[in-house]
Amino acid sequence: MLNPVDHSPASRRDQFKAAAVGNVAGERRRKQAIIIGKERRDAVVRAKRMRRADDNDEGMMYDEPFSDKIINEETVRAVQELKFLFSSSSKDSSQKKIEALRKLRRLLSCSSNPPVASAVEAGVVPILVKCLEFGSSDEQLVEAAWSLTNIASGDSELTLAILPALPLLIAHLGERSAAPVAEQCAWAVGNVAGEGEQARDLLSSQGALLPLAKLLLLNKPMLVKTAAWALSNIIKGPSSKAAVELFKVDGLSEAIIRHLTKGDEELVVEIAWVVVYITSLAESQTKLLIKSGLLPPLVAWLSSSESLSLLTPVLRSVGNLVAGDNSNTDALLDAAKDLPGGLFGCLVRCLGSEHRTLQKEAAWTVSNIVAGSLQHKQLVFGSRVVPTLLHLLATSTFDVRKEAAFALGNLSVMPAGESQLPQPIMEHLSMLVERGCLPGFINLVKSPDLEASRLGLQFLELVLRGLPNGQGSKLVEKEEGLAALEVLEYHDNDDLRSMANELIDKYYGEDYGLEEEYGPGIAEVVRGGEEYPSWRKGWVVNS
Amino acid sequence: MELDEPKSQSQEERSRPPIADSAFIFPVWRATRRKHLPDSIFFASGNLERELLAKQVVLEITDEEKLRISCLEEEKQWRMQCPVVGCKAKLNGLQELETHFFTRHTAVCSVCSRVFPTTRLLDLHICESHDSFFQAKVARGHPMFKCLVDGCEAKFLNDASRHQHLVDKHKFPRSYEFHRKRHLSQKQRQRLHKHQGKAKPQDGASASQENDNICESKEGVLQEESAMEVEALTSAVSKLNTGDFLPSNVSFGRRHSRAFAFSAPRGRGRHKSKLNAG
Numbered sequence: 001m002l003n004p005v006d007h008s009p010a011s012r013r014d015q016f017k018a019a020a021v022g023n024v025a026g027e028r029r030r031k032q033a034i035i036i037g038k039e040r041r042d043a044v045v046r047a048k049r050m051r052r053a054d055d056n057d058e059g060m061m062y063d064e065p066f067s068d069k070i071i072n073e074e075t076v077r078a079v080q081e082l083k084f085l086f087s088s089s090s091k092d093s094s095q096k097k098i099e100a101l102r103k104l105r106r107l108l109s110c111s112s113n114p115p116v117a118s119a120v121e122a123g124v125v126p127i128l129v130k131c132l133e134f135g136s137s138d139e140q141l142v143e144a145a146w147s148l149t150n151i152a153s154g155d156s157e158l159t160l161a162i163l164p165a166l167p168l169l170i171a172h173l174g175e176r177s178a179a180p181v182a183e184q185c186a187w188a189v190g191n192v193a194g195e196g197e198q199a200r201d202l203l204s205s206q207g208a209l210l211p212l213a214k215l216l217l218l219n220k221p222m223l224v225k226t227a228a229w230a231l232s233n234i235i236k237g238p239s240s241k242a243a244v245e246l247f248k249v250d251g252l253s254e255a256i257i258r259h260l261t262k263g264d265e266e267l268v269v270e271i272a273w274v275v276v277y278i279t280s281l282a283e284s285q286t287k288l289l290i291k292s293g294l295l296p297p298l299v300a301w302l303s304s305s306e307s308l309s310l311l312t313p314v315l316r317s318v319g320n321l322v323a324g325d326n327s328n329t330d331a332l333l334d335a336a337k338d339l340p341g342g343l344f345g346c347l348v349r350c351l352g353s354e355h356r357t358l359q360k361e362a363a364w365t366v367s368n369i370v371a372g373s374l375q376h377k378q379l380v381f382g383s384r385v386v387p388t389l390l391h392l393l394a395t396s397t398f399d400v401r402k403e404a405a406f407a408l409g410n411l412s413v414m415p416a417g418e419s420q421l422p423q424p425i426m427e428h429l430s431m432l433v434e435r436g437c438l439p440g441f442i443n444l445v446k447s448p449d450l451e452a453s454r455l456g457l458q459f460l461e462l463v464l465r466g467l468p469n470g471q472g473s474k475l476v477e478k479e480e481g482l483a484a485l486e487v488l489e490y491h492d493n494d495d496l497r498s499m500a501n502e503l504i505d506k507y508y509g510e511d512y513g514l515e516e517e518y519g520p521g522i523a524e525v526v527r528g529g530e531e532y533p534s535w536r537k538g539w540v541v542n543s
Numbered sequence: 544m545e546l547d548e549p550k551s552q553s554q555e556e557r558s559r560p561p562i563a564d565s566a567f568i569f570p571v572w573r574a575t576r577r578k579h580l581p582d583s584i585f586f587a588s589g590n591l592e593r594e595l596l597a598k599q600v601v602l603e604i605t606d607e608e609k610l611r612i613s614c615l616e617e618e619k620q621w622r623m624q625c626p627v628v629g630c631k632a633k634l635n636g637l638q639e640l641e642t643h644f645f646t647r648h649t650a651v652c653s654v655c656s657r658v659f660p661t662t663r664l665l666d667l668h669i670c671e672s673h674d675s676f677f678q679a680k681v682a683r684g685h686p687m688f689k690c691l692v693d694g695c696e697a698k699f700l701n702d703a704s705r706h707q708h709l710v711d712k713h714k715f716p717r718s719y720e721f722h723r724k725r726h727l728s729q730k731q732r733q734r735l736h737k738h739q740g741k742a743k744p745q746d747g748a749s750a751s752q753e754n755d756n757i758c759e760s761k762e763g764v765l766q767e768e769s770a771m772e773v774e775a776l777t778s779a780v781s782k783l784n785t786g787d788f789l790p791s792n793v794s795f796g797r798r799h800s801r802a803f804a805f806s807a808p809r810g811r812g813r814h815k816s817k818l819n820a821g
Contacts, residue, residue, distance in 0.1 A: 045594050236581050273593075280581050309596045312589050323578040357589045364577070364585070371574045410574035422573055448623050448640060458572040465571075487644065491626045498567045 047194035047233055050153035051146055051187060052109050068115070071107060075115040078104040079122040086127055094137060101131065101143035108150040116154045120161045125151070132168040138178045145169065145184035152191035159195045166192065166206055173211035183223045186212060190230030200234050204242050209234060213249040216256065221267050224259060228270035232277060240281035247285050253292040261297040265310060268301065272313035279320035286321070290328070295335035302346040303339045308355055315350055315358060319365040326372045333379070344383040351388045356400060359392060363403035370410040374425075377411050381428055386411070390432070393440035402452050405444055408432055409459050424466035433463060438479045445484045450493060457499045460485070464507045473507045482508060663693060664721075671702075672722070691721060 082100050104124070108114045124147070131144035148169065152159045165188075172185040189208055193200050203209070212234070215227035235242040246252060259271045275294070279286050301314045321328040336343040350362035366385055370377045380386065386408075393404040412429040413422045445456030460481055464472040476482060485508075488500035579585045625632040625643060634640045652665060654673045659665040667689060670677045681687045686698040688705040692713050699705040702722060709715040 045591055047590075047594065049598060238580055238582055277581055280579075308592065312593060316586070316589065320578075323576050325576075355592075357592060361586075361589065364579075368576045371576045406577070409572050413572050413574050416573045416575055421571060446641075448626070448637060454570075458570065461569055462572050493626065495570075499569060502567060502569050 046153075048153040048159075048191040049187070049229070050109070050114070050150050051184075068113065071110065072115045072118040075104070075107045075118045076122045078107055079119055079124045079127070082127050083123065086130055094140065097131075098137070098139050098143060101140060101147070105143050105146045105150075108147050114150055114154075116151050116158050119147075120151060120158055125161055125164060128162075129165045129168060132165060132172065134171075138181050141172060141177075141181045142184050145172070145181070145188050149184060149188040149191055152188055152195075156195060159192060159199070162188070162192070163202075166203070166208075170203075170206055170208045170211060173208070173215065175214065179220050179223045182215060183226045186215065186223070186227045186230045190226070190233050193230060193233035197238070200236075200242065201239075203234055204245070209242055209245055210249060213246050213252055216259070216271075217249070217251055221264060224263075225267045225270050228259075228267070228274050232270065232273040235274070235277045235281070237277065237281050243278050243282040244285055246278070247282075247288065253289050253294075256289065257293050257297065260294070260301075265305075265307060269307075269309050269313065272301075272310065272317060275317045276313045276320065279317045279324075283324065286324070286328075290321075290331055295331055299332065299336040299339060299343065299346060303336070303341075303349070308358070311350065311353075311358055312361075315361050315365065319361055319368070322365055322368045322372075326376070329369055329372050329376060341384070344380065344385050348384050348388050351385070351392065356397060359396065359400045360403050363389065363392065363400060363407050367403060367407035367410050370407060372415070374415055377415075377425065377428065380411060381431075386432075387435075390435055390437055390440075393437060398447070398449070398452070401440065401444065402449075402455065405441060405452070405455050405459065408437060409455065409462070412459075412462060424462045426466060429462060429466050433467070433475065438463070438475060438481065442476075442479055442481045442484050445481070446487070450496065453488070453496055454499070456484075457488075457496065457503065461499075461503060464503060470512075473512060477508075661693075664691065667691065668721075 078100065082097075082104060085097050085100055104119070108116060108119060128144045128148055131140055136144075148162050148165055152162050169185045169188050173182055173189070177185070189203060189212070193203055193208075209231075212227050212231050216224055216231070218224060231246070235246060237243070256271060256275065259267055260275070263271065275289070275298070278289065298314055298317060301310060302318060305311050305314070318332065321332060333343050336346060339345060341348065347362050347366055350358045351366075353359055353362075366380065366389065370380050389404045389407050392400050393408065396404070412424055412432060414425055416422055441456045441459045443456070444452045445460065447453050447456070460476055463476060466472065467475065482504075485500045485504050488496050489504070491497045491500070622633065622635055623640070625634060625640070632643055634643055652659070652668055652673075654669070659668060671688065677687055681701070684700065686700050688699040688702055690697040690699075690705060690708060690713075692709070695713070697705075697708055697712070699708060706715075706721075
């Protein structure tokens, strides 16, 4: 239920005043967050968006104190009225039809729990389909599409109920349609696409993809924004087909980059999400975009934006790019070279953000950069990324620590050869150990998460193997790493157990600690090769 | 870093003596790229935030729920079973796991600081390693070595025969050791070598299964006896299926920072005086 926070008589009256008071309604809507209880939480996290109200809305908004029951009854009545108006026996003017449609639309936009089910049950869909006929007035088309949008913003059943309307909705996406009409139809299509993979495939096969893509070529911000959002819902995969097919539209790359560069923030956000899915799923199309100049605006936003909504898809796009190959990384480094701190400066910003998602995905991005060439590792090593990662490893939440661990570990080994044992990069490894990274990794060893534990063990192996003169063993033990290994000796996961035992056997075997207590040369004595250590005579092994 | 590391890598990578029970090769860290598909759970939190921000809604979450959610995001396995083999405890969250672990699975010997997973094993260790009364009874031929398996009442005259029991009855792997490998003194090694010359040739493994806690006066004799016993038994026992009872190369209480600290006080005192004299 819509809960305006201010219950004073004055504000309540405001709700029912005509819109001549200015943009009060719209402003109020924008300022107030809608509080939704637990039951409706699922509705929110879906990739669907209900359209609530218009800035130009006149008349009543259905609000509290109207109860659900009353609203449902009203809805059914509205549907019946529509049925009558659109039947062949009716001679009423189109104005009446539009008013009736508008009434229905308002009922369906009123709250977080609109009477969609009642409407569908009362048979509203066939009428709405009728309203979408070619030749209908724009107003009628918009109102009908709006109702369909909100019906499709609900549960699966209800969304799928509007399938009969799809062909017409898609048809009205065409270039001949008025902008508000195309926008509303795109919105409805976007909601259907948010339903799931099957719905997406259906939309693609019905030809929704190309008309939506063509809408991106236009210069109308509201329309492009909605079309981009709908498109992102369709191409998000897991199949790459749609993302690839998108580029059949001539000039799409240029349009995407143009909007990314010049659009207002809300538009950039939606376009960036389209870029996220393209960079994730369509490799050669990504290269095409890069060639057309995708990277400069992308890194510019990464460097300057303060908005979480914007940074999320931009960072993720960059992350997807560097998860590809070295040439993408090089291209990004080049594109960002004139920005303060370069590419790594941008990433440090994200690593230092207060938003955990940004930190996590930034660390992931770094981990993929340092999985590249030796030069990439050296570049990162020389930047402020490392101290930030070390800090995250020591202090942050689990998911961020894990990504930081991936990054630091990848930084410490030579690029993966073929069958050789990858060597640690001593300069990097010893510096990281010196700066206190061991406790963080040992913590991961102790984690209940198997992957994290495995990761910690692998890093310990690097340290134990890489540091000379047994320093590794001593350091790891000092930080209670040996204790952590011993704990895993009894673990019921075969992998972890074998790994831990292997490390203990190899680095904390019989000879460990002997030299400290008995001096050098003891190992040979114990093994029976020498009678006495070379430096001492008449000395006996303590048994 | 590859996460599905195949266990078989080229043998040149590792030149070390193979362990009896496994051809395990450590999956070393490899720096490899990790891609995530759009619907990967990795992106879930970002996707959720996107929807919340786009719809400008505020979820009514109680403080308790917030805590729960943040904990859930922290540790994927909120509810889990204790990972120690044989322990059936159910735990909620990392805090509980750590508490459970430190109270149940880290019994520490106050004499030699070795760590054991249960108090029962700790008790057995203390008796067998630090108790001269125990040694005395052993010397008089009482079967003092209890079976390690909780609930099994068997008792044995020495460590080696208990060990054989563990292998035979309870399917322990042969490489399992309750006591740490013993480093023999000069004298002991000499004696052993002499004995070995007579009996069948032994490999290093059997020799090192000697019980390190037999009191010194009987040391040589008992060692030879148990060495022979083990030899005879192991040759008679066919290849065993090690099963899943305990991991193959488990060795409890490895506390290497105190090498040699575990030996019987009497014996140690003896050697110390030798050292001082020498």
